[in-house]
Amino acid sequence: MKIKLGMKALIVGAALFAEVAHAQSSVQLYGLLDAFVGYKKPMNGQSSVIAGNGGMTAPYFGLRGSEDIGGGTKVIFDLESYFNIENGAMGRTGFPHDGLFSRNAYVGVTGPYGTATAGLIPPLLWFSTITFNPFGNSFVFSPSVLHSYVGVNGQGVFGNAGEWWNAVYYASPSFGGLIGRAMYSFGNDPGHLGQNKWSGQISYNRGAFATSVVYQQIKYSLNAGDLDTVLPGLTTQSVVNLGMSYDLHYVKLFGQYQHVWDSISNGDVGIDTGQIGFSIPVGLGRILGSDAYSKSSGHSSVYRNTWALSYDYPLSTRTDIYAAVLSDRATRMSSGTTIGGGLRTQF
Template structure:
């Protein structure tokens, strides 16, 4: 069965599941949702090839679609399940790249209730979620300097693993006056090597004008292969002053055996110019050692305008400055559109 057939089958199953669920039990729901977006960009990084103009996604957000199921079990408990797939609107391909599995964004099942939530499966990485809370460009791997310098290899991203982790057992606590804690344990499945696993812990406070997050993670499995231990952390916050919102974060990592280390400092700003138009700006500086006597520094800055035509559709214009020590300055320019459904 080819990828198109799989997609059609998944959509058909979602529709049939939803109809059957509502017919059999009013307290069961299935929702189809997603985001499609792309942009046209002239892209150039400091240590990269000459600028190239192309239509691209992910843009501000990687396009995806998903199916969410909820079933009320009584006494405040629910069975929950999520299946989400990335896709490429530029060519119709599945995944962010061909390396992604079909359900590449999230795929998990679990129970939610007064105790919080426990899910098993593939989950978005907690460090990546923490970064989204403390930068104005949120999840963008192309326009958020913090995310670019963490997860994008061409921009020096040295974090071990992807923005999504496999084989996760994840617990999220109840919301206590704006405070939640999430922990994940992802066993590697290597016989006789129980210590080869990934783990992360993240605490988030979101109340009133303040958002603050602290996250730590230990990575020993990358793409199903045992890897050198890497420890990473992020501490950051955002504060909404009504007239503008400020963001800031400090992040670090150290990889055993290779002695690769990196420290990143980030600051951001968003300003609502009108009810529909916002100005965004962010800067990140990363000092990386690999090994300690070979130090490089990278400065990346982004500025943009985001105009909402409606609650679900926006247009954006972004420019990115990039400078790696020992190389010249490079500029990227992009304009694009996103639509939530």
């Protein structure tokens, strides 16, 4: 009888322990789909009517999880993959180097002393760019994203179009809304010890006001020693970005200033970019507007001006519809126009 009672207690205890362990761990499948139909004429290109991919947000799915290991510390991981809703292919449109998990692929720890991760991680400059403009991370309608990551006439930010491979990242705890972040990416190529990327950020977010300043320096784009193939003679690119937003309830204002230094063998080039934007609540929806202007100085002087206007209407907490128009102009190039409407849903 004692043996039977002991075995029963052991089984009950094991079951309770399993329930507690399960409660301390979590895994979540999530994602977003975004498709739009519209008219597109790129600068110096021909016009077309398209069923497009990711008008407001590039579609993706992800798998994230955490495990509580005690003392207020958790092990975390995140795996995120882009996919093209036009044809079901992996990756974003126009980014042939996108791999299976090219949006995020990292593991790390988070707790009272901050968060540290390692893997494939979007850089701090990317987060500042998409946070302080009303169109977020849209590669179709966001003037800030287009100027920074789809540059023309030698303008633009290099370094793998938003994600850094071989990266380590740290974020401090929040001190009254103030957070410090740092990031480093290794070249991972024998004989190229000086090939690296690094970035630092200080951000503040409290109440209606938010701001961020980021500095980034890169000495390779995708692979060690390849900056010269991206822009002939380029050895190092440095970027400083300042972003701000203020929510007045009847309108939310956005602003950014960015300066890029391109260290080039035949003469350095500086690129200044300014962006202003707004989000105005109208009924249940929002009117979004943004304008970005970039000008290069150095051995070549070129400009680019892009503006966009949109109306975004929520159908539910997870689904919205939108209509948007974008105009794009640059030195020695014919103007570009994009007009479209789309549906975006999260799961």
